Amino acid sequence: MKKKRKGFISLLFLCVLFTGVISACSSDQGEKKDTNQNTASKTNDSSDTTDKTGAEDNTVKDLRGAITMSGSTSMEKLANVVGEVFMVKYPGVTVSTEFIGSSAGIEAVVAGTVDIGNASRNLKDTEKEAGAVENIVAIDGIAVIVDKKNAVTNLTKDQLVQIYKGEINNWNKVGGADQPIVVVGRESGSGTRGAFEEILKIEDMAVYADEINSTGGVMAKVASTAGAIGYVSLDVLDDSVTAVQLEGVEATPENIKAGNYFLSRPFVMATKGEISEQNELVQAFFEYISSEEGKTLIESVGLIPAD
Amino acid sequence: MKDKSYSIIGSYKTKNTVEKAAGVIFIVCALFAVLAVFSITIYMIISGTPAIFEVGLKEILFGTVWKPTAAEPRFGILYVILTSIVGTFFAILIGVPIGLMTAVFLAETAPKRLAGIVRPAVELLAGIPSVVYGLLGILVLNPAVYKMEIALFKDDPTHQFTGGSNLISAVLVLAIMILPTVINISESSLRAVPAHYKQASLALGATHIQTIFKVLIPAAKSGIVTAVVLGVGRAIGEAMAISLVAGNGVNFPLLFNSVRFLTTAVVSEMSYAADTHKKVLFTIGLVLFIFIILINLILNKVMKGGNKDAVRS
Numbered sequence: 122m123k124k125k126r127k128g129f130i131s132l133l134f135l136c137v138l139f140t141g142v143i144s145a146c147s148s149d150q151g152e153k154k155d156t157n158q159n160t161a162s163k164t165n166d167s168s169d170t171t172d173k174t175g176a177e178d179n180t181v182k183d184l185r186g187a188i189t190m191s192g193s194t195s196m197e198k199l200a201n202v203v204g205e206v207f208m209v210k211y212p213g214v215t216v217s218t219e220f221i222g223s224s225a226g227i228e229a230v231v232a233g234t235v236d237i238g239n240a241s242r243n244l245k246d247t248e249k250e251a252g253a254v255e256n257i258v259a260i261d262g263i264a265v266i267v268d269k270k271n272a273v274t275n276l277t278k279d280q281l282v283q284i285y286k287g288e289i290n291n292w293n294k295v296g297g298a299d300q301p302i303v304v305v306g307r308e309s310g311s312g313t314r315g316a317f318e319e320i321l322k323i324e325d326m327a328v329y330a331d332e333i334n335s336t337g338g339v340m341a342k343v344a345s346t347a348g349a350i351g352y353v354s355l356d357v358l359d360d361s362v363t364a365v366q367l368e369g370v371e372a373t374p375e376n377i378k379a380g381n382y383f384l385s386r387p388f389v390m391a392t393k394g395e396i397s398e399q400n401e402l403v404q405a406f407f408e409y410i411s412s413e414e415g416k417t418l419i420e421s422v423g424l425i426p427a428d
Numbered sequence: 429m430k431d432k433s434y435s436i437i438g439s440y441k442t443k444n445t446v447e448k449a450a451g452v453i454f455i456v457c458a459l460f461a462v463l464a465v466f467s468i469t470i471y472m473i474i475s476g477t478p479a480i481f482e483v484g485l486k487e488i489l490f491g492t493v494w495k496p497t498a499a500e501p502r503f504g505i506l507y508v509i510l511t512s513i514v515g516t517f518f519a520i521l522i523g524v525p526i527g528l529m530t531a532v533f534l535a536e537t538a539p540k541r542l543a544g545i546v547r548p549a550v551e552l553l554a555g556i557p558s559v560v561y562g563l564l565g566i567l568v569l570n571p572a573v574y575k576m577e578i579a580l581f582k583d584d585p586t587h588q589f590t591g592g593s594n595l596i597s598a599v600l601v602l603a604i605m606i607l608p609t610v611i612n613i614s615e616s617s618l619r620a621v622p623a624h625y626k627q628a629s630l631a632l633g634a635t636h637i638q639t640i641f642k643v644l645i646p647a648a649k650s651g652i653v654t655a656v657v658l659g660v661g662r663a664i665g666e667a668m669a670i671s672l673v674a675g676n677g678v679n680f681p682l683l684f685n686s687v688r689f690l691t692t693a694v695v696s697e698m699s700y701a702a703d704t705h706k707k708v709l710f711t712i713g714l715v716l717f718i719f720i721i722l723i724n725l726i727l728n729k730v731m732k733g734g735n736k737d738a739v740r741s
Binding site for chain 2: 221222225228301302305309324325328329330331332333345347349
């Protein structure tokens with residue numbers, strides 16, 4: 122009797138498992154949209170504006186397929202928002218993005234494994250020679266962040282250079298408390314790091330205490346470590362850290378557009394070959410970004426659309 | 429009552445075939461392991477050696493500057509190798525005594541109820557994925573080590589503060605990670621010591637502690653060495669947990685320096701490495717592989733060598 126009951130229960134369990142597996146694997150497209158919406162729903166403030174702009178335009182072309190992007194972690198917000206709105210506009214298309222770092226993204230697009238490579242810096246000559254075309258879609262600022270308890274609110278360019286070279290290592294030398302400076306930065310393939318070091322002219326001279334692999338990681342480390350300093354893309358700034366002013370100029374899109382804030386870099390969506398040589402999905406994507414709607418979308422995320 | 433059953437399915441011929449077929453299947457399965465090790469070795473050698481000719485063995489193994497993306501790339505991994513050695517050594521130094529004493533506790537001196545709490549805890553520890561250790565390290569260990577760092581280096585103008593992400597955090601995480609392996613295997617080997625060893629020792633007047641340290645542990649030596657070797661293997665091969673807590677700078681492995689291990693060096697740069705850089709990363713993998721083989725050989729030879737009559741567990 123016991124054996125029969127055990128057999129019955131295990132058979133029931135197997136059926137439940139089977140049903141679960143079937144329903145999970147049922148719709149491939151549905152699953153992809155779910156994961157993308159999950160990652161995009163983190164950027165809650167921008168998705169409100171995108172719903173409004175998406176509803177205005179009702180031209181639904183009969184495009185089907187998938188667009189794959191990979192690259193910069195700084196461009197995560199932009200990639201997710203643009204991808205989500207594009208998928209609402211063209212329901213037959215799925216846009217999926219991976220965040221592996223700028224250099225890795227350009228490697229991937231040159232190798233042909235993705236359609237678009239995201240980089241948060243200008244392309245190097247070697248990358249252009251390999252076939253990557255630099256399509257600048259937005260201008261972004263790099264914010265220098267410190268933890269919330271730090272009293273320092275302003276740094277000059279020279280002070281910033283000296284901090285990252287390791288010449289200044291205590292906050293009391295730049296007007297703060299007697300606390301050691303923990304220099305946090307990105308890994309060597311990062312577009313943010315490349316742009317940061319190029320603008321400050323400290324390539325190969327910066328000494329980091331901690332090299333973290335993503336923008337989010339830098340935010341988390343600076344927020345949780347007293348005396349830490351780091352740099353992140355302007356559009357991911359939130360309340361967990363404080364952004365210092367550089368040369369008395371605050372890090373805002375207006376100041377970047379006016380040219381007063383000197384830490385700014387382009388967001389590049391690179392393709393292998395010109396846009397006109399890509400498939401029609403990618404062409405429609407770039408057409409959308411350069412349209413008025415796309416520019417409003419880019420501004421809503423906190424970036425400056427490229428002209 | 430049936431006394432002898434005659435099978436209507438097969439005669440002695442089919443039974444013979446079945447026996448032989450089963451034997452062949454077992455041999456094939458066993459060969460999988462050999463094939464895997466063989467092909468990994470060959471592939472590592474093939475992909476790891478081009479960089480040695482391109483960059484030079486001396487420059488890679490004994491250079492101290494690692495700047496692969498600079499205008500003039502330098503590929504010196506001496507500090508990285510030293511970090512792996514030093515880090516694993518300290519992790520073993522902390523983890524093995526604690527593990528061994530816990531194993532002795534569980535096998536010999538624990539009252540039943542206490543053992544009933546400790547043993548499930550150890551088994552749970554064995555099942556925790558390494559990423560979780562890394563996350564706990566970031567949440568709990570890094571702030572604590574940072575406070576220690578500030579207290580120790582308050583007046584030192586040359587120290588580069590790491591915010592808690594340094595060698596000592598990585599060593600502590602590794603020590604905790606190798607504990608379950610060491611405890612489980614040591615405990616099994618202690619239990620496998622024949623009862624008459626212990627009984628004879630006690631009968632001759634030795635105390636319980638004397639018996640444990642002078643009779644049981646030496647008798648279980650081969651099992652304990654196995655436990656240490658497995659612990660070393662896990663410590664030297666760990667990438668995920670340490671990449672979150674160790675700081676990732678290429679520095680000499682002092683306790684409060686931001687360091688990079690062989691494993692994290694490969695993991696953090698593989699995704700975007702270009703040609704020569706990528707080949708050097710494969711060479712790092714080859715170095716790691718050679719290390720593990722060497723450690724296994726040395727530990728097994730040196731420690732097990734003199735114990736032919738010890739208990740095999």
